[in-house]
Amino acid sequence: MKQTMLLLLVLAFAKALPAQTIVDPTLDYYLPQNVSYNPDIPTPQEIIGYVPGKWHISHDKLAQYMMVLADKSDRFTIENRGKTYEDRPLYLLTVTSVENQKNIEQIRKDHVAATDKDAVDNTNAPIVVYQGFSIHGNEPSGSNAALLLAYHLAAAQGPEIEALLKNTVILLDPSLNPDGLQRFATWVNQNKSDNVNPDTYDREYNETWPGGRTNHYWFDMNRDWLPVQLPESQARIETFHKWLPNILTDHHEMGTNSTFFFQPGIPSRTHPLTPAMNQKLTREIGNYLAEGFDKIGSLYYTEEDYDDFYYGKGSTFPDINGSIGILFEQASSRGHAQNSDNGVLTFPFTIRNQFTAALSTLKAATDKRKEILDYQNQFYKDARKEVSGGAIIFGDHTDAGRTDALAEILLRHKIEVRSLKNDVSKNGKTYKKGYAYIVPKNQKNSRLINAMFEKRTTFQDSLFYDISAWTFPLAFDMDYDEGASLSESNEEITLERFYSNDWTFRRSINDPMYRVDFTEYAYLISWNEYYSPKVLNILLKNGVKVKVAMKPFQIDGKSFDYGTLMIPMKNSSSKNYDSMSIMKKLNNEYKIKTTIVNTGLTEGIDLGSRQFRDIKLPKIAVLVGEGINPSDAGEIWHLMDQQYDIPITKIDLADINRKDLSRYNTIIVPATYGSPENEVIDQLKTWTRNGGTLIGYRSALRWMSSSKLLPLKFKKTENPAKNITFEQRRDHSGAQRIGGAIFETKLDRSHPIAFGFKDDQLPMFRNTTLFVEPNKDSYRNPIKYTDSPLMSGYISDINLEALKSTVPFQHNNYGRGDVIGFTDNTQFRAFWYGTNKLLMNAIFFAEQM
Numbered sequence: 001m002k003q004t005m006l007l008l009l010v011l012a013f014a015k016a017l018p019a020q021t022i023v024d025p026t027l028d029y030y031l032p033q034n035v036s037y038n039p040d041i042p043t044p045q046e047i048i049g050y051v052p053g054k055w056h057i058s059h060d061k062l063a064q065y066m067m068v069l070a071d072k073s074d075r076f077t078i079e080n081r082g083k084t085y086e087d088r089p090l091y092l093l094t095v096t097s098v099e100n101q102k103n104i105e106q107i108r109k110d111h112v113a114a115t116d117k118d119a120v121d122n123t124n125a126p127i128v129v130y131q132g133f134s135i136h137g138n139e140p141s142g143s144n145a146a147l148l149l150a151y152h153l154a155a156a157q158g159p160e161i162e163a164l165l166k167n168t169v170i171l172l173d174p175s176l177n178p179d180g181l182q183r184f185a186t187w188v189n190q191n192k193s194d195n196v197n198p199d200t201y202d203r204e205y206n207e208t209w210p211g212g213r214t215n216h217y218w219f220d221m222n223r224d225w226l227p228v229q230l231p232e233s234q235a236r237i238e239t240f241h242k243w244l245p246n247i248l249t250d251h252h253e254m255g256t257n258s259t260f261f262f263q264p265g266i267p268s269r270t271h272p273l274t275p276a277m278n279q280k281l282t283r284e285i286g287n288y289l290a291e292g293f294d295k296i297g298s299l300y301y302t303e304e305d306y307d308d309f310y311y312g313k314g315s316t317f318p319d320i321n322g323s324i325g326i327l328f329e330q331a332s333s334r335g336h337a338q339n340s341d342n343g344v345l346t347f348p349f350t351i352r353n354q355f356t357a358a359l360s361t362l363k364a365a366t367d368k369r370k371e372i373l374d375y376q377n378q379f380y381k382d383a384r385k386e387v388s389g390g391a392i393i394f395g396d397h398t399d400a401g402r403t404d405a406l407a408e409i410l411l412r413h414k415i416e417v418r419s420l421k422n423d424v425s426k427n428g429k430t431y432k433k434g435y436a437y438i439v440p441k442n443q444k445n446s447r448l449i450n451a452m453f454e455k456r457t458t459f460q461d462s463l464f465y466d467i468s469a470w471t472f473p474l475a476f477d478m479d480y481d482e483g484a485s486l487s488e489s490n491e492e493i494t495l496e497r498f499y500s501n502d503w504t505f506r507r508s509i510n511d512p513m514y515r516v517d518f519t520e521y522a523y524l525i526s527w528n529e530y531y532s533p534k535v536l537n538i539l540l541k542n543g544v545k546v547k548v549a550m551k552p553f554q555i556d557g558k559s560f561d562y563g564t565l566m567i568p569m570k571n572s573s574s575k576n577y578d579s580m581s582i583m584k585k586l587n588n589e590y591k592i593k594t595t596i597v598n599t600g601l602t603e604g605i606d607l608g609s610r611q612f613r614d615i616k617l618p619k620i621a622v623l624v625g626e627g628i629n630p631s632d633a634g635e636i637w638h639l640m641d642q643q644y645d646i647p648i649t650k651i652d653l654a655d656i657n658r659k660d661l662s663r664y665n666t667i668i669v670p671a672t673y674g675s676p677e678n679e680v681i682d683q684l685k686t687w688t689r690n691g692g693t694l695i696g697y698r699s700a701l702r703w704m705s706s707s708k709l710l711p712l713k714f715k716k717t718e719n720p721a722k723n724i725t726f727e728q729r730r731d732h733s734g735a736q737r738i739g740g741a742i743f744e745t746k747l748d749r750s751h752p753i754a755f756g757f758k759d760d761q762l763p764m765f766r767n768t769t770l771f772v773e774p775n776k777d778s779y780r781n782p783i784k785y786t787d788s789p790l791m792s793g794y795i796s797d798i799n800l801e802a803l804k805s806t807v808p809f810q811h812n813n814y815g816r817g818d819v820i821g822f823t824d825n826t827q828f829r830a831f832w833y834g835t836n837k838l839l840m841n842a843i844f845f846a847e848q849m
Helices: 002-016 044-048 059-072 098-102 104-114 141-155 159-167 178-190 231-243 276-296 347-367 369-386 400-412 446-453 495-499 532-541 579-590 630-643 653-658 678-689 700-706 729-734 797-803 833-848
Strands: 076-083 089-095 127-133 168-173 247-254 260-262 324-331 337-340 343-346 391-395 418-420 424-426 429-431 436-440 479-484 489-492 522-525 547-549 553-555 558-560 565-568 594-597 612-614 620-624 648-652 666-669 693-697 741-747 761-766 783-792 809-814 817-822
Touching (some): 044 059, 044 141, 059 141, 076 141, 089 141, 098 159, 104 231, 104 369, 141 168, 141 247, 141 324, 159 168, 247 347, 260 347, 343 347, 391 400, 391 429, 400 495, 424 479, 429 479, 532 565, 532 833, 547 833, 620 653, 648 653, 678 693, 678 817, 693 700, 700 817, 761 783, 761 833, 783 797, 817 833
Parallel strands (some): 247 324, 620 648, 620 666, 666 693, 693 817
Antiparallel strands (some): 089 168, 260 324, 391 479, 418 436, 418 489, 522 565, 522 594, 547 612, 553 558
16 A cells, blocks of 8 residues: 555656656657557657667667658658768658658659749649758757657548648658767767766766767768758758758757747848748748647747858758748757756757657648748749849869869759850950859749859848858859850750769860870979869879979960979889879879970979979878867868878877877867967977978967967957947947958969969958968068958958958978968868868978978
């Protein structure tokens, strides 16, 4: 009797516990009441071994459950759209009624075709909803909620679910970041105690560097929807354009002391190209979310924080493509349970909120189906009315690699791209056939083209959640003109052809510069091409002697610029190599500009001149670990590993004192948080003094300067808060940030840091307020911000004035070594191709500076 009473007391107490404190839930905790479920459909715990929320789901178990549902439920189909850098599958589930599944491809075609018509009857058309989860791996409540959503959609029974599936096609992306999700799940599961401890100091809630937020190369993938540089992004962008969903939801997490946020965000921070109707419908969908959260008693807020400005985010990218993107931000337990201002925040509670948001969105989609479908049709109808004719031409006649890279991004976004019939000259710029492309303005994705090519310097608001400028031709340092004519274009280019080895549409395969014949004297290679550093590294790795020209010269009427590579056939450091075979292979693979010469006599510096300097094979280390910005480090790693095939050694800052740095001739220091220990700085000083090249970025320049490695004079700015209320104080300080804008610099092309750039003007991306005064010796300032530097984006007046005539680059001879500093990120988010060459010049040519 006593035992029975005790049990009843325990059960009564458990029921009285707030929903937020449950750490070991039952399935009933999540699922809606009064819904029956098909017993033939396995529950999550029957496959993964536990009810979601007890442990963090690993990607392999998440994928396993989705495969089971696709096998057991005729409402589901599954496809693998590719793989991550760590070879994890990128699964997508298409969920709809059984009848719709039988005709799914025709439904897709009809849905997309409707966006090309002026008059459409959407009375019976299904709505398409893309639900994406946990693009940040350490924001896992989304992917864990995907388990429950998938089960509900597969197993729920009754008129309500039948109506939902009849009128909706759901594209369920259970993990937008498989590598990050796996990394984070491993961390928190390894550190979970049997007695769940909500103490914020516990190791479980403090993951090690770089954390699980990012993908394999430490990229924030929620910034890659527009640049589309990563395989995970490429898969979801292909799905997006294939289906043109009407709603796309993006499930995230935020600070532990918050509640739940859903869009719209701050109204004044919506991009002007986004239609007002988009935001109106977002608010109306929000009413369904509010209703769902009211039912379960969860707190939430809207129209605060966050924005809809940068189209490279998952919740904003749909807005420029006729869809409605919605951001969900759930307060994060960052483990299994953590103390917060709102009490103990448990992992199951966060999952329940995400599941509620997902179901509420689907209810809104079905109830407002026709209105949202009509909006999408109207979006494209209005876009067709906005354009008349004409085209944009872009290219760099010295660099096919960079030009092709921009064209590839456009093609991934289903933007029509055409080759040139003949060479074109416009406004003093030359666009060469094979080195330029034409983009018709009158095409379906005209608004997306505007978003990618626009330059904007005036804004309604001065605060931005992300960058304020991303003008693609400027990011690629590309000549472009919006006054081109379609009559100047040739055939349309397909993405499939782009990946093939068919170079005929780009440049003539009969061009002499792409033929490599035998010579007993020397080969010359242009340094302008984007992939020239890759070729140079391959040559050096094969023992081929390579020299760089410090001055321009001419041979047989051909001009050769600063930075031209020369490969002499005699006196090589390698006795057994076949230069011609190597050159032919590289030429065929990378289509570099190669010239055969049979004499060393030139107009200008002769090939035996001291102005041809030897180049060493780089042996590179990059500092990583606590104290290093992981995004900056990852971008450097990705550039070397994926773009240039140059191996780098990642050395943890905490272990550097135990490493023999003499094995490397180059060490790269990404942006740092604070300064390393004095003994680390002393070690780097000794290494540099003995002949190493130390390259530092952004905040690292402060301690490099104070330690006399790279003496700099920083310009200070002051903006006292006058007539600013307490309520306005954060907006005042936030307006002084440079969240990300594009600025004009002027190059001294004779300096080795500027080798390979055809013009003396270079757009640079900047997201710091680090202003460096120029050196008193002008030749030490080869890159300098102009007197009117703003090209695109937001910067406060006081910061703009401070930036004028400052320098983003400085070099210092330190003993027998070199110290190089960049105030700006030269490989931002992997798509800032225009400044990648600056880092490569610093690596290969530091000794020539």
